[in-house]
Amino acid sequence: MILSTTHSFGSPNHSTRSHTPYLNAVSKLSQASLFSTSVTYKEKRLCECFDLHNELVPYGEAWSWQKSIVKEKKALIQRNHSCSDTLIILQHHPVYTLGNGSSEEYLNFEIIDAPYDVYRTDRGGEVTYHGPGQLVMYPIINLRNHKMDLHWYLRELEEVVIRVLSSTFSIKASRLEGLTGVWVGISSSYLVSLREKYLIQM
Numbered sequence: 001m002i003l004s005t006t007h008s009f010g011s012p013n014h015s016t017r018s019h020t021p022y023l024n025a026v027s028k029l030s031q032a033s034l035f036s037t038s039v040t041y042k043e044k045r046l047c048e049c050f051d052l053h054n055e056l057v058p059y060g061e062a063w064s065w066q067k068s069i070v071k072e073k074k075a076l077i078q079r080n081h082s083c084s085d086t087l088i089i090l091q092h093h094p095v096y097t098l099g100n101g102s103s104e105e106y107l108n109f110e111i112i113d114a115p116y117d118v119y120r121t122d123r124g125g126e127v128t129y130h131g132p133g134q135l136v137m138y139p140i141i142n143l144r145n146h147k148m149d150l151h152w153y154l155r156e157l158e159e160v161v162i163r164v165l166s167s168t169f170s171i172k173a174s175r176l177e178g179l180t181g182v183w184v185g186i187s188s189s190y191l192v193s194l195r196e197k198y199l200i201q202m
Contacts, residue, residue, distance in 0.1 A: 045145055046084035052091075056132060059095040059119055062088070069140050077142070085145065088138040092130040093117075099125035158182050 069086055076083040094116040096107065104111050106127045111118060116131075130136055143153060158175055161182045165171040173182045 047087060048084050049087045049089065051089050053089045053135060055090055056093050057090045059092050059097065059117065059130065062090060062092065062138070063119070063121070066138055066140060073140065073142060077144075083142055085142060086140040088140075090136055090138075091132055091134060092136060094129070094131040095119065097121050097123075097128045097130065099123050099128075102126040154180055 066088065073083040073086075096114065096116060096118045098104070098107075098118065098120050100120070100122050102125065107114075107118070109115060139157075141153070143149075147153070158181070162173050162175075165173045165182070165184070171184055173184045175181075176183050
């Protein structure tokens, strides 16, 4: 199972339309690797990190990049080769995304007169806004290297966020029973959208 997950931190800024040049290499892995960092854990598992946190990357390019990474990892696994996990960190130009089961009725505008680009994605969830000032992280995880359990994976991600908020920002966050995400007061400070792929050939 390879997971492609979206994590969003920060507050959306609907009034800001930034023209900061984005990294053209997003669609070219060979160039983007110049900005990558590899982290190795005690178990010798490698995690490749593409740190573009100061870059505004168009959603369509980031999405295509993720799909190409997943395709490469699937090919490695099918050849019985090991593959590392990947984390992409970036910001997007203003954009709305809709999960595969979401409804356009949750948009506060007519789709033909959208203020920003709108993408129908293959992840779960409803309507999500991304924009400048909002940090988005895309982990692409091979759960064979960890634990083949989606619920375990989500709880682990939540735990990481809770600890980071506490240790780095002195913010007390928690879970709410029956809901996915991390909550500060009555607001969600962390959202997760998940897409899973079961490989047919093992």
